[in-house]
Every structure is written in structure tokens, then in C-alpha cells.
Amino acid sequence: MNIDRRAFFKIAAAGAATALCPAPAAARPPKELPPEAVGILYDATLCIGCKACEVACKAENDMPMAHDTPLERAHGVAGTWDADNDLNSRTMTKIKVYTSGTAAVKDREEDGFSFIKRSCMHCVDPNCISACPVSALTKDPFTGVVRYNPDACIGCRYCQLACPFNIPKFEYDKAFPKIVKCQLCPDRLAAGGIPACCDACPTGASLFGRLPDLLTEAHRRLTFKPGEQQQYPVRRLDGDEQRKAEVTGYHPKVYGETESGGTQYLMMAGVPFDKLGLPPVGDTSRAQLSETIQHTLYQGMVAPTLLLGGLVFAVYRRTHAEQEDASEGEESTPEAREGRRDE
Amino acid sequence: MNRSAASRREPALGPYLSDQLDVYGISRRRFIEFALGITATLGLPLGMSGQVLAALEDTKARPTVIWLHFQECTGCTESLLRATHPTVETLLLDLISFDYSETLLAAAGHQAEQALHDSLDKNKGQFILVVEGSVPLRDGGIYCKIADKTPQQMLHEIAPHAAAAVAIGSCASWGGVQSAAPNPTGAVGLPEALRITGITKTDGTPLPVITLPGCPASPYNLLATVLYYLTLKKLPELDAKGRPRFAYGHLIHDHCERRPHFDAGRFAEQFGDAGHRQGWCLYKLGCKGPETWANCPAIEFGDVGANTWPVGIGHPCFGCAEQGVGFHKALHEQADVESVTPPSLFPEIITKHAGGVTVGAAAVTGAIAGGAVVYALGANEKLKQVEAESTAVAKSEAEEPK
Amino acid sequence: MSEVYRPIGGKLLTRHFYFMGVLVLIGAFFMARRFIFGIGDVANLSDGFPWGIWITYDVVTGTAIACGGYAMALLVYIFNRGQFHPMIRAALLTSVFGYTLAGLSIVIDVGRYWQLYNVFLPQYANLNSVMLEVALCVTLYTLVLWIELSPAILEAMKDNRHLRQVRHALFFFIGLGILLPTMHQSSLGSLLLIAGYKVHPLWQTNIIPLLFLLTAITMGYAMVVFESLYAAVNLDRPIETDLLSKISAIIPWLLILYLVLRISDLVWTGAIAALLKPGPEPLLFVLETALFLYAIVNLLHKERRIRPRVLFWTALATILGGSLYRFDAFLIAYNPGPGWQYFPGVGEILITLAIIAVEIMAYLFFVKKMPILLAARPARLGAKA
Structure with missing residues (x-):
């Protein structure tokens, strides 16, 4: 053992202690809902699969429609159907359908079917925002909308890897690509309006509102008995448009209430959500875990700085000794001597 | 066909309907076309149109x-x-x-x-x-x-x-x-x-x-x-x-000429708006087609012709034929979409995406892996020689001092 | 620094070199296509698999393989094993190219490469992002590596004034050059923490940064051994069996530490149960472990690890095992959900191949033209001493 190494271990141990000390390294608390958080409540039992939301979304965001040439030829029409089969870089919202067996009855798990509208979940504690190295994805401090700034984005696609819902899409087919995701129609919101999909939804299946109110509404609906006639708000929760509809029964869960630390896009359906292709995310955001581990290691850059100090010191001692050794032939460490013997 | 002189004299009362066609100014061809049409309406196979025709002509068993x-x-x-x-009413009254x-x-x-x-x-x-x-x-x-x-x-x-x-x-x-x-x-x-x-x-x-x-x-x-x-x-x-x-077995919605607009999410929002003028779906205006069982889209309404049925002329279906809908629901009220038959146009929950292995990619990967293996084995051979040499040298060195 | 380094000289434009050149040209063609028509034109990347071999091989695995410089610096300067100093330049050289070309891969891989400098702009920095840490560390370390290598270049240029200046400050960069890989090699593993369920439970663990760091160091040592043997086989250099077997002796202990940590963590969290589930993932886990065990078993025996062939195959097994670990975690055992699949496209593979070819060409250029390798120092001499 020589002094270099001992010194190094001392410093390294100090660094490690700082890094692993529980006091400054407490787990990062979950993010809170912004004060004016808004969101969408999607109720699959109200959805009639008309895709008005998709059409409105594309119109609002100037997205091109996809063509299915064989289908269009078969029907002798062009530009009738939007043929995208999943969310992609020109589709920010998509109605998909779950079918089982004969698919006879809507919102039934066995021999039934159910629609589901997929789009950005606007997480309360978004992984994508934690992941993005250049803050291209940000959460609006008031509305909580997860927004995208192409001027910051470097296109690393870490947000795609991080998102538990596979929402951010990337324009792989373009030379100058962007990330594409729902931003809850920022221009409309700024003008006091509501997102295009909610505005277009004829049945109130996509309902815009303040998030706490939407949650209350969702829980109100969970108390409905199948067969009842109930009033459902249309377009926006605080508007005056209402619609009467028969309750077909709910799967007793509001998806998004707790998922991944909560989301601002809530879903209700008549069938379990795993059947509707929603992933098994836990109740805490992975961002929380990732940041806890990273910040534990890099708390105020104390540990790396201490480690660097130790390392530089050790290297300095070693190289200095070597240089002195080489120039003046003074005594040096046994290892250095041993090393020299080789030469 | 017994086209007798007598029937010509008494044109209104021939024993067979076909005898009266001339009176109404209907050609035989149109009569047969009509019989074919009604066979289809009845949901019978077209091969039965002969029987239908016979029934039409035989007015004895009225x-x-x-x-x-x-x-x-x-x-x-x-x-x-x-x-x-x-002739519909005529035919009917004659039947x-x-x-x-x-x-x-x-x-x-x-x-x-x-x-x-x-x-x-x-x-x-x-x-x-x-x-x-x-x-x-x-x-x-x-x-x-x-x-x-x-x-x-x-x-x-x-x-x-x-x-x-x-x-x-x-x-x-x-x-x-x-x-x-x-x-x-x-x-x-x-x-x-x-x-x-x-x-x-x-x-x-x-x-x-x-x-x-x-x-x-x-x-x-x-x-x-x-x-x-x-x-x-x-x-x-x-x-x-x-x-x-045969007449009420389908929802109006299912055979509606505007159905593709519904499937594509294109709705008239107001009477006279751009969508309305382009013939888009009238669901949002309160069309009751999605909960009304009738064959209006197929045979139209009131037997007027020229695509005149409510939806055809731009008015939402009123649901007149459906109990609990017509005269019960408000005109503007949206219908319950009874049979949202999932059309094949909906993507399934799980979408199969491209990105799998191609022959070219597999070949390139195989070539690289093969090259790496060949290189590694070659290196192994060379190292084997070196090893043999060095052990020989080591042996000789070990022997030398003795 | 009493060792004498010399360019090994010899013809640069060999058949070998031309072959690499052809590979580079093919890759350049696809790179041009990527920049003109977009990533999707050459790569099979998708919204489900946003990261393919460019990230998994070129960056994550490539920089781990390029950890030779880091691993050797750790050994020489921190654990004070001066006898390995002669190997440091060669190790540094592979590190320099591993990292530089990883940087090039990133330029190819990121969609909005013309804005890459945003990573360095404070107003855009997201201190919560693991990616930011990796990006900054890798960039900085690449710079540090070039500074560490600069004496070799300056010697070749006979620029003694700058050489002296660099030598005086070098200790700081060497220290930094040990810190930075420690940070980002672990963070490369941390990148996956946020992916949650998408990474198979056999790979997704909270100690993934530690596991990535350990394997990176191990792969660094294995790469030093492999590279030295490559030089022996392809450049007719003498085999430094003695030094190589000493370096190789470190590998099994690191691997044992890694395996103990990994398996006890799996047992601790209960994720080990996934080993009994059907599917290719348990097999891949077993394959990784088997490769490491092969290296451990062979390298623990002193009489075995002095045989160059054993050194060669164990180094290869270690590199392969570590690479497979990274490929599994990032690609093979990565599952964004049903319906998604990924296998690299032809253009994608050929671009990666071109980058490897550039690395080899640059290596050959440098060892032949710059003082990288030690002046002739036959293996037998070392063995006798």
C-alpha cells in the first residue's frame, strides 16, 4: 500500500458517503397537478366510433391523411377514409377497436367490442419530460399540457423510449424530422376554446374540462347502474350542452387516475383496460425512480467533484513521482520501481 | 299470355294483370323490371322472380x-x-x-x-x-x-x-x-x-x-x-x-348513402354549412338513422323516387318508424348508435408494425458474423503457432542452463 | 514516462486497408441517403424501437469496448500498477476512436443533428435527464481522450513546445478521464431505468448503472488484451503474454463481482422468477452468464491464462458477453408492447460496419504513423523478467 492509494480511498469513501447518504438523497417526491390542470375524459361507452375526433385533429393540426389505395379502388372513392392503423407522425389521436368472439355487443368483454381513443396522456409526472436532454418537452405550469418545442429538440428519441404509452412519434420519413404528439390544441386553449377532438365529438365521449372536475365526473359515472338513462355533458364539462344516454355499465376503474403518477387524459370503458391495449404501468412514474437514482449519485455534483479531486490527486502523485523518478532518480513507490524494472 | 280481343275491349278488367299494362302505359319490360325489383326487396333470391311475376299476374286469388x-x-x-x-297503387289495388x-x-x-x-x-x-x-x-x-x-x-x-x-x-x-x-x-x-x-x-x-x-x-x-x-x-x-x-331488418344507418361520411368522421354541424352542402353525415343534426330500423335508404321514402327520402334531401332521419324514437325524441337530439358494427376500417388494439428482419439484412448480418468467425478461427490458428513456438523456446531455454 | 514508443511503420495501403475503404464507401452511400431522405430510408427504426443498433452498438457497446483507456488508466494511475503503463497508449487509441465514432454515430442517429449544440446551451439543459449527463460526459470525455492522446501526435509532429505544455497538465486530464467514464458508463445503463416495463425484468433493475459500469471496465480490459493480440496476429507484433495474462487476471474477479451483484439483485427483487418463463429472454440471460463463466473459469487458472489462445478466446467471450448484455437490455429484451418488431435494416448495418471499418483504418494509420506502440519488446523478454 502506498500513500496515493490510501489518500484516494479516503477521498473516494468520502465521495461515496456523500453520494449514498440518505439525507440529501431522499426520493424525489411525485409531481403535483398544476393549479389549472385541464384534461380530457374519454368515455368508451359513449364513443360511437365515428372518428370525428380524428378528422378534427388532423384538420386542426394540418396533418395529411393516409390513403389506402386498394380500399379506395374497391369502393371507387378517393380521400374518404383515413387509413392509418395506429398513432404515427401524422396521427395524434386514433380510435382503435377491441373485439372478442362474435363482437355482438358494444362495451362487453366477451363476444363484444369496445372502442378506445389513444393519444397523449399528458402525464402529471411525464417520463418524456424527465428524459429530454434539451427541455424540448415541457409541462405547462398552469394547464399541465405537455408541449413540444422543435427548436430545442435534437431528435434523440429518448422520449419515445421513456414514454410508457408509446405516444411521441417521430418523422422517420423526413430529412428534417420532428417529434409529433398531441399538445391539446394550444391555440384553441389560449383562445378559451377546447381541443378539436372534444369539440368535434358528437356524443361527449371526449370531454374537456378541469382535471379535478373530470375526475369527479368520472367517479359520478362509476356509480351509474347499467340501463339507467343519464345526462352526459357534451364537448366541455362546464358547458351547457347535455345529452341523455343509456348507461351500458363501466369497468370499475378510471384509467389515468393513478397510472404512472396520474395522467391528465382519463379513460373509462366497459371492458378492462389491458384488453384495450393500455400498458401495465405502475402507480408511480419511472421518471421519479430515474431521477431519484441519478440525483442520489449526482447530488449537487458533490460526489463527482470529490471523486475528481481524489482522482486528480492520485494521478498527480503518480505521474509527479514518475517524472521526478525519471529526472532525478529519487526514491519512489515500490510499484513504480517494480514497473521500472520491466523497462 | 292470353291476350284476347275481349280483354282489349274491356281493358280495365282483364283476368291477368299483364293484360292491363297497356292501359297504364307500361311496357312489358318495365313490368318485369318491377317484378325483379320487388323480388329483391322481399329478400328472395332473384331466381324466384318468376314466381313473383306469376303471383303478380294471377289476380284470380286476390x-x-x-x-x-x-x-x-x-x-x-x-x-x-x-x-x-x-302503378304501385294500381298493382296493389289489383292484387x-x-x-x-x-x-x-x-x-x-x-x-x-x-x-x-x-x-x-x-x-x-x-x-x-x-x-x-x-x-x-x-x-x-x-x-x-x-x-x-x-x-x-x-x-x-x-x-x-x-x-x-x-x-x-x-x-x-x-x-x-x-x-x-x-x-x-x-x-x-x-x-x-x-x-x-x-x-x-x-x-x-x-x-x-x-x-x-x-x-x-x-x-x-x-x-x-x-x-x-x-x-x-x-x-x-x-x-x-x-x-x-326483409323491410325492417337493417338500421337506416347501416345502408345509408352518407354512412361513409360517418365512418370517416365528417359531419354536418349546422343546416347549410359546408359539410351539409357536401352531403356529409347528418348524425350531429339529430339524424335517428342509427336507431331506426327501416329500408328507406334502399327503397327511399313514400315511393316518390329521385333519391327523395329525408336523408337524401339533406334532412336528418326523424325515426318515424321506430317506437320510442319518432315523436318521442326531439328532432335535434342525437340518436343512440345501436349497432356500431365495428367495420374493418377500425384498426385493432394491437397494430402489427413493420420493422422485422428482411432477407437482405439477414444476409448482411450472416456475412458479418461469418467473417468474424473466420477471422477468430484464423487468429486462433496463428496464436496456436505462436504458442507452439514459445513453448519450444521455453523448453529449450529451460534446458539450456543444464 | 520512460517507455519508448515508436511508429511501427510499414505499408499503410494494404489489401486489408483497401477492403475497409470499400466498406466505408458503401456506408458513406447509405449515410448520404440517410441525410437526404431521412432515417427511415436506411434504418428499420420505428416509433416502437426508436433506438436501434446505431445507439446499441455504436454508442452503448462501442464506448464500452472503448473503455480500454479508462480501465488501463484506472489500473496504472489509481491502483498504481506502473508495469502496465506501456500499454496505455494503444488502449487510449482504441478509446479515442471508439468514442469519436460513437459521436459520429450520434450525429447520424439523432433526427435534428443541426441542433445538437443545444445540448451545450444552458437555457435548454434539463438536469433531470440522464441523456444530458451522458451527452455532456461523452463529449467531454472524447475531448479529454484526444488531449490524453495528443502527446503521441505531438511527438510525431515533433512539436516539443506544446508537448511539454500538455505533459504538465496531463495529470488533470487523466483524472478527468477516469471520472467521466465512471459517470457516463454507468449512466448508459441508467438510460433504461425510465423505460420501465419495456425492458425485460431480467435486465431492468435499479442497480443497472453499477452493472453497466462493471461490465464496461471488464470489457475495457478484455479489449486491451484483444487489441494487443490483434496487433500480434495482424501486425506481427510480439505477444506480450506476461502483461496480458496479468491484465486478464483482473477480469474474472470483476466478472464474479458483477455476477454476484446481478444475480443477488435478481433474487432480492424476485425478478429471477422471470428466468422460468417461456421466451428467448431466459436463454439470452443464460448465454450471457455462460460467456462470462467461460472467461472466469479459464482465467482463474494461472497456467491457462498464460496461453495466448486462452487469452484470445476469454477476451472475446468477455467482450461478447458484455456486448450481449447491452444488446439484450437495449434491443433484444426490450419490448415496447405487442405489434412492434425490430431487426436492423441493410443500410443501418452497413453504416455501422463502415464506422467499425473507419475505426480499424484509423487504428492502422495511427499505429503505423504515430508513436503508439512500444518500441519492440518481445514477449519472451517480459516472461523472463
Whole structure:
């Protein structure tokens, strides 16, 4: 053992202690809902699969429609159907359908079917925002909308890897690509309006509102008995448009209430959500875990700085000794001597 | 075809319908086309059009019809008579023997009542009872009287002797406009009235009732029902509400010409807006097509022709034929989409994405892996030689000092 | 620094070199296509698999393989094993190219490469992002590596004034050059923490940064051994069997530490149960472990690890095992959900191949033209001493 190494271990141990000390390294608390958080409540039992939301979304965001040439030829029409089969870089919202067996009855798990509208979940504690190295994805401090700034984005696609819902899409087919995701129609919101999909939804299946109110509404609906006639708000929760509809029964869960630390896009359906292709995310955001581990290691850059100090010191001692050794032939460490013997 | 000289002299009363075509200015070709069309409406295979044609032509076995008017507007009869589709009403009137109809009968008063009684006596258990209009049940049905008899009384007298009944129009089928809240007369349709008053056939079996709802009912559907009976000598298949499946087996929504717009999410938001003018889906304007079972999109409405049915001319379906919809839901109120048959156009939950292995990629990968293995084995050989040399050297070195 | 380094000289434009050149040209063609028509034109990347071999091989695995410089610096300067100093330049050289070309891969891989400098702009920095830490560390370390290598270049250029200046400050950069890989090699593993369920439970663990760091160091040592043997086989250099076997002696202990940590963590969290589930993932886990066990078993025996062939195959097994670990975690055992699949496209593979070819060409250029390798020092001499 020589002094270099001992010194190094001392410093390294100090660094490690700082890094692993529980006091400054407490787990990062979950993010809170912004004060004016808004969101969408999607109720699959109200959805009639008309895709008005998709059409409105594309119109609002100037997205091109996809063509299915064989289908269009078969029907002798062009530009009738939007043929995208999943969310992609020109589709920010998509109605998909779950079918089982004969698919006879809507919102039934066995021999039934159910629609589901997929789009950005606007997480309360978004992984994508934690992941993005250049803050291209940000959460609006008031509305909580997860927004995208192409001027910051470097296109690393870490947000795609991080998102538990596979929402951010990337324009792989373009030379100058962007990330594409729902931003809850920022221009409309700024003008006091509501997102295009909610505005277009004829049945109130996509309902815009303040998030706490939407949650209350969702829980109100969970108390409905199948067969009842109930009033459902249309377009926006605080508007005056209402619609009467028969309750077909709910799967007793509001998806998004707790998922991944909560989301601002809530879903209700008549069938379990795993059947509707929603992933098994836990109740805490992975961002929380990732940041806890990273910040534990890099708390105020104390540990790396201490480690660097130790390392530089050790290297300095070693190289200095070597240089002195080489120039003046003074005594040096046994290892250095041993090393020299080789030469 | 017995195209006799006699029939030419008496053109209106030939034994065969085909004999009368000239009188109505209809070519034989159009007549056959019509027969084919109605075969299709009936949901029968086209090969049966010959039988349908035969039934059309043979007017000898015309069933006797007693046509009663209760609480109604006579719109069904009117639309039957005013049909511009040539010859429908003519064909119909020629196919059946109207022994009693308050609208069509030339006779009036006691004479008419006499005709009714005579026909009843003559055709007991064989005639078809057609009812147009609802039956008032409140206060003993005093809100509607014909020859001082309430509809209930008339049904008690006549219905048990009928072979079958046809309830034409929404009023007769389920109450129609009179049954709308608050329903002051306690109006119900014929099936309900028979059930409540307990009227059956004389032998105690229930009287079969075919309902042909619609406001007015499509005359075409009445004709088709009659032809079905004449062709196959049995009643057509009925649904739970007594409607012939061939006419009422599909939602208007399912065969609507604007359905592709619904599937593509394109809706008229207001009357006269861009979407409305382009013929987009009228669902948001309150179209009841998604919950109304009728064949309007196929045969259109009122037999007027020229794509004239409500949705065709830009008005949302009113749901007139559907109990609980027409006259019950507000015009603007959105329909319950009853059978959202998931079309194949919906993507499934799990989308198969491209990105799998291609032959080229596999070949390139294989080549790289192969190259790496060849290199590693080559290196192994060289190292083996070096090893052999060094052990030889080591041995010799070990031996040297000795 | 009493060792004498010399360019080994010899013909640069060999057949070998030309072959690499052809590979580079093919890759350049696809790179041009990527920049003209977009990533989707050459790569099979998708919204489900946003990261393919460009990230998994070129960056994550490539920099781990390039940890030779880091691993050797750790050994020489921190654990004070001066006898390995002669190997440091060669190790540094592979590190320099591993990292520089990883940087090039990133330029190809990121969609909005013209904005890459945003990573360095404070107003855009997201201090919560693991990616930011990796990006900054890798960039900085690449710079540090070039500074560490600069004496070799300056010697070749006979620029003694700058050489002296660099030598005086070098200790700081060497220290930094040890810190930075420690940070980002672990963070490369931390990148996956946020992916949650998408990474198979056999790989997704909270100690993934530690596991990535350990394997990176191990792969660094294995790469030093492999590279030295490559030089022996392809450049007719003498085999430094003695030094190589000493370096190789470190590998099994690191691997044992890694395996103990990994398996006890799996047992601790209960994720080990996933080993009994059907599917290719348990097999891949077993394959990784088997490769490492092969290296451990062979390298623990002193008489075995002095045989160059054993050194060669164990180094290869260690590199393969570590690479497979990274490929599994990032690609093979990565599952964004049903319906998604990924296999690299032809253009994608050929671009990666071109980058490897550039690395080899640059290596050959540098060892032949610059003082990288030690002046002739036959293996037997070392063995005798």
C-alpha cells in the first residue's frame, strides 16, 4: 500500500458517503397537478366510433391523411377514409377497436367490442419530460399540457423510449424530422376554446374540462347502474350542452387516475383496460425512480467533484513521482520501481 | 299470355294483370323490371322472380282486405294512392280485393256498413284485416268512433274472424304521433290493443299481426308483404315487433348513402354549412338513422323516387318508424348508435408494425458474423503457432542452463 | 514516462486497408441517403424501437469496448500498477476512436443533428435527464481522450513546445478521464431505468448503472488484451503474454463481482422468477452468464491464462458477453408492447460496419504513423523478467 492509494480511498469513501447518504438523497417526491390542470375524459361507452375526433385533429393540426389505395379502388372513392392503423407522425389521436368472439355487443368483454381513443396522456409526472436532454418537452405550469418545442429538440428519441404509452412519434420519413404528439390544441386553449377532438365529438365521449372536475365526473359515472338513462355533458364539462344516454355499465376503474403518477387524459370503458391495449404501468412514474437514482449519485455534483479531486490527486502523485523518478532518480513507490524494472 | 280481343275491349278488367299494362302505359319490360325489383326487396333470391311475376299476374286469388281507419291522418292511404312510382297503387289495388275501406269505398253510410258485414260473412277466417291508425284505450276509446262504434268495439267484432292483420303505419304499429306524451287518448298500436283487450281469433289462437311502421308507411313495403304472401302462401319472417325482416331488418344507418361520411368522421354541424352542402353525415343534426330500423335508404321514402327520402334531401332521419324514437325524441337530439358494427376500417388494439428482419439484412448480418468467425478461427490458428513456438523456446531455454 | 514508443511503420495501403475503404464507401452511400431522405430510408427504426443498433452498438457497446483507456488508466494511475503503463497508449487509441465514432454515430442517429449544440446551451439543459449527463460526459470525455492522446501526435509532429505544455497538465486530464467514464458508463445503463416495463425484468433493475459500469471496465480490459493480440496476429507484433495474462487476471474477479451483484439483485427483487418463463429472454440471460463463466473459469487458472489462445478466446467471450448484455437490455429484451418488431435494416448495418471499418483504418494509420506502440519488446523478454 502506498500513500496515493490510501489518500484516494479516503477521498473516494468520502465521495461515496456523500453520494449514498440518505439525507440529501431522499426520493424525489411525485409531481403535483398544476393549479389549472385541464384534461380530457374519454368515455368508451359513449364513443360511437365515428372518428370525428380524428378528422378534427388532423384538420386542426394540418396533418395529411393516409390513403389506402386498394380500399379506395374497391369502393371507387378517393380521400374518404383515413387509413392509418395506429398513432404515427401524422396521427395524434386514433380510435382503435377491441373485439372478442362474435363482437355482438358494444362495451362487453366477451363476444363484444369496445372502442378506445389513444393519444397523449399528458402525464402529471411525464417520463418524456424527465428524459429530454434539451427541455424540448415541457409541462405547462398552469394547464399541465405537455408541449413540444422543435427548436430545442435534437431528435434523440429518448422520449419515445421513456414514454410508457408509446405516444411521441417521430418523422422517420423526413430529412428534417420532428417529434409529433398531441399538445391539446394550444391555440384553441389560449383562445378559451377546447381541443378539436372534444369539440368535434358528437356524443361527449371526449370531454374537456378541469382535471379535478373530470375526475369527479368520472367517479359520478362509476356509480351509474347499467340501463339507467343519464345526462352526459357534451364537448366541455362546464358547458351547457347535455345529452341523455343509456348507461351500458363501466369497468370499475378510471384509467389515468393513478397510472404512472396520474395522467391528465382519463379513460373509462366497459371492458378492462389491458384488453384495450393500455400498458401495465405502475402507480408511480419511472421518471421519479430515474431521477431519484441519478440525483442520489449526482447530488449537487458533490460526489463527482470529490471523486475528481481524489482522482486528480492520485494521478498527480503518480505521474509527479514518475517524472521526478525519471529526472532525478529519487526514491519512489515500490510499484513504480517494480514497473521500472520491466523497462 | 292470353291476350284476347275481349280483354282489349274491356281493358280495365282483364283476368291477368299483364293484360292491363297497356292501359297504364307500361311496357312489358318495365313490368318485369318491377317484378325483379320487388323480388329483391322481399329478400328472395332473384331466381324466384318468376314466381313473383306469376303471383303478380294471377289476380284470380286476390285476398279480401278489410281496411279500418282508426286514429290517424290517412297519410298511409294517401301515400299509397299518391305514389308517383307508376302503378304501385294500381298493382296493389289489383292484387287485393278491397271489400271495405272507408277512404276508397264508393259507398257511404249504411251502404258501406252493409258491405263490411257482407264481406265479413262471406270471408270469415280468410280475409286480411288492415288497420291504419292507433286504438284509443282511455275512457273506453270514445275519442274515435265510426258508425257509432269505437275502434275497440270494431276490433271485437271483426278481428277474431281475420286470417291475419296488417298494422300499417306507425300509429297502428305502436301508437304513432297520438301516443306521444302526454298521450291524452291512451293511444296504442294494434298489437298492443289486441293484447290488452284480449282479442284473439275465434279459435282462441292469437291473431298474427304484421306491423309496417313508418309515417307514412312505405306503400312499397305493403305491396311487398302482400306479394310475399301471394307468392309463398305464408307470412314473411317477422322480428320481435312484428315487422317483416326483409323491410325492417337493417338500421337506416347501416345502408345509408352518407354512412361513409360517418365512418370517416365528417359531419354536418349546422343546416347549410359546408359539410351539409357536401352531403356529409347528418348524425350531429339529430339524424335517428342509427336507431331506426327501416329500408328507406334502399327503397327511399313514400315511393316518390329521385333519391327523395329525408336523408337524401339533406334532412336528418326523424325515426318515424321506430317506437320510442319518432315523436318521442326531439328532432335535434342525437340518436343512440345501436349497432356500431365495428367495420374493418377500425384498426385493432394491437397494430402489427413493420420493422422485422428482411432477407437482405439477414444476409448482411450472416456475412458479418461469418467473417468474424473466420477471422477468430484464423487468429486462433496463428496464436496456436505462436504458442507452439514459445513453448519450444521455453523448453529449450529451460534446458539450456543444464 | 520512460517507455519508448515508436511508429511501427510499414505499408499503410494494404489489401486489408483497401477492403475497409470499400466498406466505408458503401456506408458513406447509405449515410448520404440517410441525410437526404431521412432515417427511415436506411434504418428499420420505428416509433416502437426508436433506438436501434446505431445507439446499441455504436454508442452503448462501442464506448464500452472503448473503455480500454479508462480501465488501463484506472489500473496504472489509481491502483498504481506502473508495469502496465506501456500499454496505455494503444488502449487510449482504441478509446479515442471508439468514442469519436460513437459521436459520429450520434450525429447520424439523432433526427435534428443541426441542433445538437443545444445540448451545450444552458437555457435548454434539463438536469433531470440522464441523456444530458451522458451527452455532456461523452463529449467531454472524447475531448479529454484526444488531449490524453495528443502527446503521441505531438511527438510525431515533433512539436516539443506544446508537448511539454500538455505533459504538465496531463495529470488533470487523466483524472478527468477516469471520472467521466465512471459517470457516463454507468449512466448508459441508467438510460433504461425510465423505460420501465419495456425492458425485460431480467435486465431492468435499479442497480443497472453499477452493472453497466462493471461490465464496461471488464470489457475495457478484455479489449486491451484483444487489441494487443490483434496487433500480434495482424501486425506481427510480439505477444506480450506476461502483461496480458496479468491484465486478464483482473477480469474474472470483476466478472464474479458483477455476477454476484446481478444475480443477488435478481433474487432480492424476485425478478429471477422471470428466468422460468417461456421466451428467448431466459436463454439470452443464460448465454450471457455462460460467456462470462467461460472467461472466469479459464482465467482463474494461472497456467491457462498464460496461453495466448486462452487469452484470445476469454477476451472475446468477455467482450461478447458484455456486448450481449447491452444488446439484450437495449434491443433484444426490450419490448415496447405487442405489434412492434425490430431487426436492423441493410443500410443501418452497413453504416455501422463502415464506422467499425473507419475505426480499424484509423487504428492502422495511427499505429503505423504515430508513436503508439512500444518500441519492440518481445514477449519472451517480459516472461523472463
